[in-house]
Amino acid sequence: MPRASHAPLHLAVALDGAGWHPAAWREPDARPGELFTARYWTGLVTEAERGLLDFVTIDDSLSLQTSRYVGPDERTDQVRGRLDAVLIAARVAPLTRDIGVIPTAVVTHTEPFHLSKAIATLDHVSTGRAGIQVRVSGRADEAAHFGRRTVPGLRVEDLATAAGQPARSTAEQPWVKELFDEAADYVEVLRRLWDSWEDDAEIRDVATGRFIDRDKLHYIDFEGAHFSVKGPSITPRPPQGQPLVAALAHATVPYELVGRSADIGFVTPGGADDARAVLAEIRTAQASAGRADETVHVFGDLVVFLDDDPVAAADRKARLDERAGAEFSSDAHVFTGSPAQLADLLEEWRDAGLTGFRLRPAALPYDLEQITRHLVPELRRRGVFRTAYEASTLRGLLGLPRPANRYAVA
């Protein structure tokens, strides 16, 4: 029985390895031997598209996965190794049609010029479905892979108050703030480069022999504390104009990055009240950045163990925990229960102001299929989720307009 109609929920899944539980790869339907194949990722994204989800994110890092905050852990009982997320996204984009693809990229050690054209190109190959989740790296071991800078790195004593995540005090240390300021500069460069070609710059004017109208190409002339970039991009403006920029945030400094630079923030509240508090911080940051009238989506992240029988979900988590040798903990709320119970929780958090959710399947493909085949129909019964893709671009799915070019003369 459909309820009164609410604002529709946006729903995404975060893909990483065999799922977010460290023992997920040992589940009967897990395919750990295929993690480094195109087939594996195509299968997962296709399943997400079957569920009409808004987008998938694909996680990444510039080091081996680790259970520690301070460096590699030399464990051999968990998934280790990963492929470049932007390239996984590029590989699946031509084989899907409607779903958005948002890979993660570390901005601390990479070139904004390269990433800008990579995401512009992802937007071209997906005809308007690309985004990028920017990630700051404060890890000394990742810095050593590049040898161009040192970061103090998180220290064990910084984690004294950590309950599954770095203490807020850590995230507010000056060197961390500096990394986030650099990330904001980085995003500014991405965005300027995406606009550095006006949409109608290519003219192919045979009479004058001119291929482009160079007055419609723009130097971005970015100069910041960490880098300067001249421009223009070598890649024409992507179909969406501006592909979407997302960031995961757990504390004030990253909330500010979301407020000033992102289109989508992923946050990790423990409950509806917490969600309200986080949203207030982000909306304040957004207003101080002069973006109060722009849509910035704030998605709640949850790790999910889903079974029709809630007891089965709890048992499954217990079994996985036992295999892992430790109770699962996460920066995000860990949900075990039925799709209907999850739908209740999502509606409650949605009422707190979250505009969507990014679910992290505890085990792949199991919990992804629970989402697409059980949660989605449940949300649809409640009248809060789409029955067909209503737009052909990711911006369209998220209700965001195609932005005007900052360099175009009106």
Place this chain on the structure above:
Amino acid sequence: MSTSATPPKSATPRKQIHLAAHFPGVNNTTVWSDPEAGSHVEFSSFVHFARTAERAKFDFLFLAEGLRLREQGGRIYDLDVVGRPDTFTVLTALAAVTERLGLTGTINSTFNEPYEVARQFASLDHLSDGRAAWNVVTSWDAFTGENFRRGGFLPQNERYSRAKEFLATAIELFDSWQGDEIAADKESGTFLRDARAGAFVHKGPHFDIAGQFNVPRSPQGRPVIFQAGDSEEGREFAAAGADAIFSRYSTLKEGQAFYTDVKRRLARYGRTHDQLLILPAATFVLGDTDAEARELAREVRRQQVSGATAIKHLEFVWNRDLSAYDPEGPLPDIDPDLGEHTIARGRAQVRMYRDPLATAREWRELAAANKWSIRDLVVETGNRQSFVGSPATVAETINSFVQTDAADGFILVPHITPGGLDVFADTVVPLLQERGVFRTEYEGTTLRDHLGLAHPDAHSDTDAHSDADAPAGRVAS
């Protein structure tokens, strides 16, 4: 070579030809004004081009690089195609719509870091099931550097030392996984057999890095390595470790001289003749008859060289603003400016004219003798197509170049995007196949298989080529 598709028809074994397709780039060889010319950026153009190459059983698709839009006279150069996609992203996307075609990307060693490039190539190799190749190039100018964190800090003489160390470091990263580390054994709970998989330490003048590489060994072990430089250092760099050279010598004599020179260098590094392929870039124009093709070729050259383009081309040599000159008139009387080259930026081409005074003198004499205008001169002296003729003539010419050791094959650059390769695929390739010098089906799955190159894990004795497709580098599945 070990790649012969069908038993040779004659008693004498014949060299098998390798063919590659270069997506038309931002040079004036690309004719954008033709009604048939399509987008240079939309993915559908790349799909069309790649599928044509794969239908014709080509070895690989090739993408060049340019990381700053070219300028001339202080403004963005607007007469040629401008704009291109990101190489890694578009090649990986093409892996989704092709099955066998090799995917070669030009990636420079100046504005990148080994850890990132190694993981991008290893990822491309995984996601294409072993079809990745890397054309390693160096960048020379601070002009391009203005788009990057590093800026343009490399003196000319350090470009190759950085390139060599960059490649060596990347290979250390590719080799930091042996290929058997991933157990993924659900029963025992062992995912990795070795906790230190991917461990590396590299200390050198350009890179001082250490840690663990996070991409397991890819199907080909490493991407196939191309080198494109032509200097003494470049040739030596190629002989020491490259799998193939992208050369510019597409005439018979020059090609043979280059081929002999580079192949002779291999022994010094304990390598055999067939471990380094010489693949020159080549353009073509096909017609029903040789005469028709010649006529068409002339038309194409005039499309490639508009009056405005001819003036710009002269500026490469004169290093002066020549916009006041009439392209249909005579060459300038003034001499080139021999100072630092400032007129054209972001172009390798200007370095080819090492003695501008001599070039100017020679061009004036040619123009006077033939009554050529500026435009006529540029049309006649520049960018003459490598292969012009009927399909039979072009097939025979290409074959004779390969059989007489001017090349091991060609990287073909059509002048129309994306359909310019179609006619070659439809008319020349079948003739080469009839002659038994070009494959009729892909025999292997990886680019190494197509090129007859051994897997890096195969033994380096001379029998290794027969094992070239052994999947020694694959992760457990």
